[in-house]
Amino acid sequence: DAKTTQPNSMESNEEEPVHLPCNHSTISGTDYIHWYRQLPSQGPEYVIHGLTSNVNNRMASLAIAEDRKSSTLILHRATLRDAAVYYCILRDVMKTSYDKVIFGPGTSLSVIP
Amino acid sequence: EAGVAQSPRYKIIEKRQSVAFWCNPISGHATLYWYQQILGQGPKLLIQFQNNGVVDDSQLPKDRFSAERLKGVDSTLKIQPAKLEDSAVYLCASSFFKREGGDTQYFGPGTRLTVL
Numbered sequence: 001d002a003k004t005t006q007p008n009s010m011e012s013n014e015e016e017p018v019h020l021p022c023n024h025s026t027i028s029g030t031d032y033i034h035w036y037r038q039l040p041s042q043g044p045e046y047v048i049h050g051l052t053s054n055v056n057n058r059m060a061s062l063a064i065a066e067d068r069k070s071s072t073l074i075l076h077r078a079t080l081r082d083a084a085v086y087y088c089i090l091r092d093v094m095k096t097s098y099d100k101v102i103f104g105p106g107t108s109l110s111v112i113p
Numbered sequence: 114e115a116g117v118a119q120s121p122r123y124k125i126i127e128k129r130q131s132v133a134f135w136c137n138p139i140s141g142h143a144t145l146y147w148y149q150q151i152l153g154q155g156p157k158l159l160i161q162f163q164n165n166g167v168v169d170d171s172q173l174p175k176d177r178f179s180a181e182r183l184k185g186v187d188s189t190l191k192i193q194p195a196k197l198e199d200s201a202v203y204l205c206a207s208s209f210f211k212r213e214g215g216d217t218q219y220f221g222p223g224t225r226l227t228v229l
Binding site for chain 1: 155
């Protein structure tokens with residue numbers, strides 16, 4: 001299974017943009033890039049996903065490198081509520097009928113008021 | 114729409130005792146997952162059901178852990194007997210179907226288990 005690498009922790013000031021990087025140098029052509037986040041004392045929640053093109057939704061933007069070996073989750077204006085652990089996950093939906101979601105340790109984001 | 118429900122939220126037991134966790138997925142979700150999350154780590158998949166059939170239990174310690182999903186809806190996860198290293202948060206998640214790019218998993222709040 002292709003692996004992802006993320007920094008252990010990052011800090012951001014409130015109301016400033018945050019760029020959370022993820023490296024996935026062994027990504028295959030059929031791997032989708034998914035991001036989840038986990039707020040304190042809660043289960044993870046879906047944020048965004050993409051294949052090749054950049055993606056935007058109400059929560060965040062996902063920028064995918066042209067060679068797809070890295071991606072960046074962008075929070076346009078960090079709020080205190082965005083303090084969470086962010087997980088970057090690869091999903092190979094073509095590999096088997098039921099692909100396994102493998103969570104790494106993620107990036108712990110702190111937001112400073 | 115109601116989310117994934119789990120109970121209990123907290124459980125404290127002595128080692129070698131038994132414990133059971135319950136999960137009610139989002140209505141209509143055919144796929145159900147149980148994860149174990151040890152403090153400071155990402156969730157680890159224990160077992161995945163499609164309706165009431167098991168599709169992946171490769172990381173389930175079958176000598177002490179068991180899970181069932183009767184009628185393809187609710188699910189229970191049991192530990193018997195518990196060990197100290199089973200102290201963790203047990204998360205249940207469900208998903209609707211495998212849309213393009215992979216299904217979205219919806220997680221419950223988890224059950225925090227402490228084994229003394």
